[in-house]
Amino acid sequence: EVQLVESGGGLVQPGGSLTLSCVVSGFSFSSYWMSWIRQAPGKGLEWVANIRQNAGDKYYMDSVKGRFIISGDIAKNSLYLQMNSLRAEDTAVYYCARVDSGYNYGLYYYYGLDVWGRGSTVTVSS
Amino acid sequence: QSVLTQPPSASGTPGQRVTISCSGSNSNIGGNYVYWYQQLPGTAPKVLIYRNDQRPSGVPDRFSGSKSGTSASLAISGLRSEDEADYYCSSWDDSLSGWVFGGGTELTVL
Numbered sequence: 001e002v003q004l005v006e007s008g009g010g011l012v013q014p015g016g017s018l019t020l021s022c023v024v025s026g027f028s029f030s031s032y033w034m035s036w037i038r039q040a041p042g043k044g045l046e047w048v049a050n051i052r053q054n055a056g057d058k059y060y061m062d063s064v065k066g067r068f069i070i071s072g073d074i075a076k077n078s079l080y081l082q083m084n085s086l087r088a089e090d091t092a093v094y095y096c097a098r099v100d101s102g103y104n105y106g107l108y109y110y111y112g113l114d115v116w117g118r119g120s121t122v123t124v125s126s
Numbered sequence: 127q128s129v130l131t132q133p134p135s136a137s138g139t140p141g142q143r144v145t146i147s148c149s150g151s152n153s154n155i156g157g158n159y160v161y162w163y164q165q166l167p168g169t170a171p172k173v174l175i176y177r178n179d180q181r182p183s184g185v186p187d188r189f190s191g192s193k194s195g196t197s198a199s200l201a202i203s204g205l206r207s208e209d210e211a212d213y214y215c216s217s218w219d220d221s222l223s224g225w226v227f228g229g230g231t232e233l234t235v236l
Contacts, residue, residue, distance in 0.1 A: 035225065044128060045163075045171065045214055047225035059223045095170055100177075110218040111177055112161035113225065116170045 002026035002115050004096050009120035016086050020120050022079040022096030027115075030054050030074045033099035035113060036081045038092035038122075046092075049081065050099065052108075064090075086124045093119040129154065130215055132228035139236050143203040146231045148215030150196050154226050158218040160198040162191055165212045165230075174213070175200060207235045 008020040020036070036048040049070040050059045058070055069082040079096050097113040131149040138144040148160065160178050163171035173182050175191035178198065188204045198217075202209055215228040 037225070044230045045216070045227040047227070050224065061222075061224060109158075110225075111159045112173070112216065112218075114161075114173055114176060116172070118170050 002098070004098065004115060004117035006094065006096055006117045006120035009094065009122045011123045011125065012086055013126050014087060014124055016124070017082070017084045018086065018122060019083065020081040020094055020096075020122070022081075022117055024077050024079065024096075024098070027098070029072070029077045029079075033101050033108070033110070034072065034079045035097045035099055036070060036079075037095045037097055037113065037116075038090075039095070039119075040089070040092045043092075048094070051079070083122070086122075088124050091122060091124045093121050095119045128229040129219060129222075129226035130217065130228035132213075132215060132231045134229065135232045135234065137234040137236055138202075138205045140205055140207065142205045143201060144205055144233065145202075146200045146213055146215075146233070148198045148200070148228050150198075150217060150226070152196060153221040154196075154217040154219040155193065155198055156196040157220060160191065160193050161216045162189075162198075162200045163214045163216065165214065167211075171214065202233075205235055209233060210235050 003025045006022045030053045035050045051070045053072045067085045071080045096117045098115040100111040100114040102109040162175035164174045165171045178193040179191045190201045212230045219226045
């Protein structure tokens, strides 16, 4: 069974740091792009970051560039999101998700997010 | 302000057919697949439709998706009370190199 399980959320003060983890099982972690998606209380879904495991390609939304770092450990089948300089507006449930993608003639094509974890809650407050 | 535009709410009575629209641009829906997600209260999003019009195993055929140009739509026929949820459309955006989502549509079964 394909499964994603997030952990590491909690309460942190503004300006603080937190690292989220996502342990995956049931598929070859190194073969997939992975994403972090967040959802603020009562709000919609918002993409945060993407990573291609075996090449280290990484993409971030503008508001987290320079503050968040996405990474992966293939040996541990784990995805991470290191969050620094946290702000109140970063308060959200953070989901890790597997990317459905294709590769053709040297280009990647990104289709959608086909498996999601249950999420980990991050609250930034003093 | 979401990149993809969905109506904030929709409603119908049991057995009715409801359609939810999703509007984007050439950099997202116009050149990429659309996914639809269903989110029940307090739970993670679940894939309802993938690659525009495909249903994962386990999703009833009451749910269908379509795409035309820079717009997409989700249709739910034979509406049931358990369909009450938030529905989100999503697509890859070539300009942002990331995923964009609609603001979500809250479906109420009257």
